[in-house]
Amino acid sequence: EYTHTLFSAIATAGFLVMAVSAWKVLHDEASRRAFTQTLKAGAVFMLFGLFATMGSGHLQAQYIAQVNPMKLSSVEALWETEDPAPFAIVADIDEDAHKNNFELTVPGAFSFMLYNTPSGAVPGINQIQKDYSEKYGPNEYRPDVTGLFWSFRIMIALGGLMILLGLAAAYFGFTNRPLACPYFLKALPWLLPLPYLANSVGWYVAEAGRQPWIVFGLQKTSDAVSPNLTGADVWLTMAGFTLLYLVLAIAALWVAMRFIKKTHISFEEGRNA
Structure with missing residues (x-):
């Protein structure tokens, strides 16, 4: 998972640069040319991270298999062993009955x-549950199928949306028409949570x-629960870390917003300096 995490972090950083650059192009005329360059750089950086994330995720899936x-x-949400196994785009999952009441799939x-290759058997959840019960002893080995199924698809959908946004930003930047679609520039900063949401649902998976x-x-x-750890210890630690990181997040955002809103020198002046 190391490379998958690394490349997703690169994509997140690229989106951050792209979003800040969009705001600066729109609101800071003195810095517009400089931030047109960073808009292009952020888009390219994010697209590289996204495609690398997809590639490493593909290899990771083959390893997990x-x-x-x-x-x-x-x-x-593949309940029964199938050969070839389809990819479900959407599904109505019934975890109690261990089946899908409805699914829209792409065969193979x-x-x-x-x-x-579009062939090859993939073991289903029910068969694996039976095998694990025989190997490791009676237990419920099925995880949160519904949560995993939809978290993965949310991650994929957000990644696809980010690719479209990156391509659009690269187009406006490389054609030197950053103001061709001001509504796009206005939207980018508001869409900054997208990579963080994608990372979060990915970690849930x-x-x-x-x-x-x-x-x-x-x-x-x-x-694996520590025998000398109490519920109060857990809640106190969680509350402490939550408060600490909340304060750090507020401070970081405050400092970042101060620098983002500050007018910078133009691209030519910065290069000559």
Whole structure:
């Protein structure tokens, strides 16, 4: 997951530069030419991060298929073993009955993701549950299928939207027409939460998908709880960290907004200096 996280961080940084540059192009005439350059740079940086994230995610999915097939099948809400396995775009998931009441799928796409060919068996959740119960003992090994399924699709949808935004920003920047669509520039700063939301649902897939294991096949999460840790300790620690990071976030935003709103020298002056 290291490369996947690294490239998603690059995409997030690129979007941040792109969003700030859009605001500066729109509101800071003295700095407009300089921030047209950073608008292009931010768009290129973000697009590189996004495509690299997609590539590393593809390789990661193929790896997970070998080491934790329950996680991968749960992300796709694939209840029964299929060959070839389809990719579900949307689904009405019934976790109590362990099936999908309705699904709209792309035939063979899931098998293609894993084997680079539109054929190949992918074990279903129900079969894996049976296998794990026999191997590790009776237990519920199915994670939050509904949450995983929709979190993954939200992540993909946000990534696709960010690609479109990056292409549009690159187009306006490289054609030297940053003000051709002022509504686009106005929207970009408001859309800054997109990469953070994509990262958050991606981490949910990573962490919730491995449940009930803290170390797959070796130790369950329920067995990893420290015996001398109380509920009060957990709540106190959570409250403390939440308060600390809230204060740091407010301070960081305050400092950032001061610098963003400040008028900077023009691109030519900065280059000559």
